[in-house]
Amino acid sequence: MSEKGGRLLEIRGLWIEGQADEDWVPIVKGVDLTLDRGEVLGLIGESGAGKSTIGLAAMGYARDGCRISGGEILFDGIDLRAASEATRRSLRGRRIAYVAQSAAASFNPAHRLIAQYAEGPVRHGVMSAAEAESDAVDLYARMRLPDPESIGFRYPHQVSGGQLQRAMTAMAMACRPDLIIFDEPTTALDVTTQIEVLSAIRDIVDRFDTAAIYITHDLAVVAQMADRIKVLLRGEEVEEADTRTMLATPSEDYTRSLWAVRSFARAEQPPARDATAVLSVEGVTAGYDRLDVLRDVSFDIHARRTVAVVGESGSGKSTTARVITGLLPPRMGEVRFEGTPLPPGYRGRSRDQLRQIQMIYQMADTALNPKLRIRDLIGRPAQMYLGLRGKRLEERVRDLLSLIELEPDAHIDRLPSELSGGQKQRIGIARALAAEPRFIICDEVTSALDQLVAEGILRLLDKLQGEFDLAYMFITHDLATVRAIADEVVVMKEGRVVEQGPKADMFQPPHHPYTELLLSSVPEMDPDWLTDLLERREAGGAGAGAAGT
Amino acid sequence: MPHVLRMIAQRLALGLVTLFVVSIIIFLGTELLPGDFAQQMLGQAATPETVAALRERLGLNDPMLVRYVDWLTDILRGDFGVSLANGQPVADLIGRRLVNTLSLALYAAAISVPLSLALGILAALFRNTLFDRFVNASALTSISFPEFFVAYILIFLFAGAGGMFPSMASLRGDPGLGEYLHRAFLPALTLTLVTTAYMMRMTRAAIINLLASPYIEMARLKGISPMRIILRHALPNALAPIINVIALNLAYLITGVVVVEVVFVYPGLGQLIVDSVTARDMPVVQGVALLFAGAYVLLNLTADVLATLSNPRLMHRR
Numbered sequence: 001m002s003e004k005g006g007r008l009l010e011i012r013g014l015w016i017e018g019q020a021d022e023d024w025v026p027i028v029k030g031v032d033l034t035l036d037r038g039e040v041l042g043l044i045g046e047s048g049a050g051k052s053t054i055g056l057a058a059m060g061y062a063r064d065g066c067r068i069s070g071g072e073i074l075f076d077g078i079d080l081r082a083a084s085e086a087t088r089r090s091l092r093g094r095r096i097a098y099v100a101q102s103a104a105a106s107f108n109p110a111h112r113l114i115a116q117y118a119e120g121p122v123r124h125g126v127m128s129a130a131e132a133e134s135d136a137v138d139l140y141a142r143m144r145l146p147d148p149e150s151i152g153f154r155y156p157h158q159v160s161g162g163q164l165q166r167a168m169t170a171m172a173m174a175c176r177p178d179l180i181i182f183d184e185p186t187t188a189l190d191v192t193t194q195i196e197v198l199s200a201i202r203d204i205v206d207r208f209d210t211a212a213i214y215i216t217h218d219l220a221v222v223a224q225m226a227d228r229i230k231v232l233l234r235g236e237e238v239e240e241a242d243t244r245t246m247l248a249t250p251s252e253d254y255t256r257s258l259w260a261v262r263s264f265a266r267a268e269q270p271p272a273r274d275a276t277a278v279l280s281v282e283g284v285t286a287g288y289d290r291l292d293v294l295r296d297v298s299f300d301i302h303a304r305r306t307v308a309v310v311g312e313s314g315s316g317k318s319t320t321a322r323v324i325t326g327l328l329p330p331r332m333g334e335v336r337f338e339g340t341p342l343p344p345g346y347r348g349r350s351r352d353q354l355r356q357i358q359m360i361y362q363m364a365d366t367a368l369n370p371k372l373r374i375r376d377l378i379g380r381p382a383q384m385y386l387g388l389r390g391k392r393l394e395e396r397v398r399d400l401l402s403l404i405e406l407e408p409d410a411h412i413d414r415l416p417s418e419l420s421g422g423q424k425q426r427i428g429i430a431r432a433l434a435a436e437p438r439f440i441i442c443d444e445v446t447s448a449l450d451q452l453v454a455e456g457i458l459r460l461l462d463k464l465q466g467e468f469d470l471a472y473m474f475i476t477h478d479l480a481t482v483r484a485i486a487d488e489v490v491v492m493k494e495g496r497v498v499e500q501g502p503k504a505d506m507f508q509p510p511h512h513p514y515t516e517l518l519l520s521s522v523p524e525m526d527p528d529w530l531t532d533l534l535e536r537r538e539a540g541g542a543g544a545g546a547a548g549t
Numbered sequence: 550m551p552h553v554l555r556m557i558a559q560r561l562a563l564g565l566v567t568l569f570v571v572s573i574i575i576f577l578g579t580e581l582l583p584g585d586f587a588q589q590m591l592g593q594a595a596t597p598e599t600v601a602a603l604r605e606r607l608g609l610n611d612p613m614l615v616r617y618v619d620w621l622t623d624i625l626r627g628d629f630g631v632s633l634a635n636g637q638p639v640a641d642l643i644g645r646r647l648v649n650t651l652s653l654a655l656y657a658a659a660i661s662v663p664l665s666l667a668l669g670i671l672a673a674l675f676r677n678t679l680f681d682r683f684v685n686a687s688a689l690t691s692i693s694f695p696e697f698f699v700a701y702i703l704i705f706l707f708a709g710a711g712g713m714f715p716s717m718a719s720l721r722g723d724p725g726l727g728e729y730l731h732r733a734f735l736p737a738l739t740l741t742l743v744t745t746a747y748m749m750r751m752t753r754a755a756i757i758n759l760l761a762s763p764y765i766e767m768a769r770l771k772g773i774s775p776m777r778i779i780l781r782h783a784l785p786n787a788l789a790p791i792i793n794v795i796a797l798n799l800a801y802l803i804t805g806v807v808v809v810e811v812v813f814v815y816p817g818l819g820q821l822i823v824d825s826v827t828a829r830d831m832p833v834v835q836g837v838a839l840l841f842a843g844a845y846v847l848l849n850l851t852a853d854v855l856a857t858l859s860n861p862r863l864m865h866r867r
Binding site for chain 2: 091097098105110111119123124154155158
């Protein structure tokens with residue numbers, strides 16, 4: 001093996017094609033990539049940029065429906081394209097390992113964590129099963145997993161997402177590979193959990209001097225992890241530079257636009273003056289079985305106002321939405337619409353009460369019936385709530401399509417599968433608008449979208465709010481979205497409201513300690529951010545640091 | 550573990566309720582059968598008086614509800630009644646035949662279950678190859694023909710001129726194991742051919758269904774061999790549907806073999822129920838039907854329990 005600093009991976013003129021119906025279309029177009037031993041390269045770009053495809057190609061692997069059609073992939077001098085499948089298999093897991101985005105889906109549900117850890121080293125003949133298991137405990141401890149002695153004997157469903165992600169990184173380290181591909185390892189995690197995983201990954205990669213390709217769409221994250229950054233757009237390289245240069249002086253417009261997407265902020269709204277709120281949640285306690293998920297939750301939302309409800313997963317944000325819509329009747333407290341208490345369950349509500357409260361969902365993919373055409377998806381609520389028929393219904397659907405900035409003639413007869421992710425989310429918005437509501441719950445509506453597309457959705461929601469005097473409740477875990485669109489913020493933790501108030505107050509100290517923890521956990525573009533943050537937290541004790549000081 | 554025991558107890562209780570409902574349906578069903586046992590037994594020449602006397606003696610004139618309750622309470626005491634045709638206890642009649650039917654079912658299952666699992670796994674491993682297509686086509690062909698047709702083809706091939714195996718699977722003279730396997734070979738082979746396809750195709754489909762999962766891709770990226778990926782990563786997660794289809798087929802091997810038994814003149818429960826229906830021998834018909842229902846309930850229960858045991862998410866709570 002060569003010394004540190006020697007060339008480990010060299011990809012030249014890589015072309016990869018994907019199958020679309022009968023044709024093969026290029027999805028990676030002549031990308032070059034080099035990586036030295038012990039170096040971390042960040043691959044960044046929006047979805048469809050070909051990041052994961054390139055990452056997998058570095059293992060000589062193409063997913064079903066994809067094929068590597070041109071170029072050279074040299075791993076430590078071995079030509080992966082020319083090598084036999086057996087050779088590639090002997091490298092995978094042993095010298096090149098992979099960490100997937102969703103650890104929950106990528107661990108086999110049928111086996112214990114430690115058995116999955118040991119499988120690679122044992123199969124590759126690197127260690128015996130007993131050696132692998134004791135090594136696992138060691139690496140679990142290094143990844144700062146709780147109870148490293150016993151956690152491996154759990155099944156994946158018994159372990160939280162952040163812990164699974166660390167267990168998977170440990171598993172990738174099992175054979176002490178030369179190279180690890182990290183494919184969006186923290187995208188599915190809360191900001192607070194993300195920090196733990198990021199710092200654990202960084203430590204272990206440093207400790208074993210492993211080279212890595214770190215794939216993400218989050219620039220601030222890659223800034224913490226990578227020595228060098230390569231920006232990709234639709235399968236082609238935009239530019240590449242070392243991290244600090246790239247952050248300070250990106251040379252391409254596209255890169256600058258990626259930097260700029262967090263810049264959208266809606267105009268300051270005057271404080272609410274109208275006496276009664278459109279929607280009030282008053283002292284709501286609710287839950288499933290015997291478990292209370294919400295405890296004494298109260299807040300108001302006024303017309304033309306956007307209230308962002310933030311918190312980690314499990315904090316009760318979505319349960320609050322279920323109580324408001326009547327899907328989950330509360331045990332105590334009530335929901336009022338324009339001052340009038342709403343019946344607790346949706347079955348007890350009148351059609352007009354149902355019409356006034358609409359919802360937009362995170363996954364437009366699953367929230368739209370794939371068999372219905374846009375005409376019917378948007379038309380049905382207009383027909384059901386407003387009794388529109390025939391020509392008037394058609395006109396209404398066309399108006400709504402114009403409102404969401406989709407050309408009516410081109411889109412009215414399409415199926416959801418014929419739309420992009422952003423367009424589907426627009427249809428979700430039009431469907432909510434079709435009922436002519438006063439209040440809309442937006443449940444993580446931008447978290448599944450690329451930043452540029454997400455920004456378009458935020459702008460649209462902002463415009464519609466002004467036009468129709470809408471009140472929004474915006475459920476999100478992304479504080480950048482909060483900064484962009486909220487007037488007021490409600491911070492939730494473990495089913496309680498820990499802080500609420502105007503956005504300006506929220507983002508200024510003093511904060512509640514939990515708000516402080518959330519705010520300080522949002523990655524920043526500064527490459528030293530994670531290091532500094534960890535030092536500060538170290539100094540300030542194990543927790544979130546002192547509140548407001 | 551305790552919740553598995555609780556589940557078994559719940560399912561057993563539910564099974565008993567099912568059997569109770571089935572007993573009502575069986576009783577009503579046999580009531581609806583046209584014809585009258587007394588008339589059948591005494592023949593056309595019987596005078597109305599003798600028919601009426603016999604009906605009275607057999608208790609056929611009691612109200613339906615009374616007869617149902619009598620029948621059910623007797624069964625709960627373990628008494629299945631007496632055959633109207635030959636006066637033998639129904640339990641004895643069924644007992645002998647049950648052993649024969651179970652032997653044949655076991656024989657067929659011992660071939661078809663391992664065979665279909667192996668073929669299903671191999672078809673999944675070599676999916677979309679010639680091998681896969683050949684196995685699928687053969688399996689589909691064999692279930693597309695009616696059982697009696699398959700049976701006659703096998704008789705033609707193996708029992709005709711060459712005479713390798715007997716076409717009549719008589720069990721007269723208490724054959725030993727080797728002789729039994731020889732005599733019952735053709736019925737067992739027929740049953741194998743008609744059941745293998747379902748189990749093979751379900752095994753193949755259940756495995757292939759999982760091959761797009763992220764954890765299968767993960768296994769590939771760990772450098773695990775394709776065979777091990779199928780056996781260790783896909784199969785354990787595909788067990789529930791496979792176990793279910795095996796249980797259904799085992800139930801079929803016990804309860805659905807009427808045609809095959811008739812073709813091969815094999816003295817099993819199928820033959821018995823056909824003969825008893827012809828003779829309007831209701832106690833025997835009812836007893837066999839209840840037994841069939843019990844077999845279904847028990848096998849499905851076993852399948853559910855095994856499917857639960859195979860799923861760590863149900864076995865090991867958070």
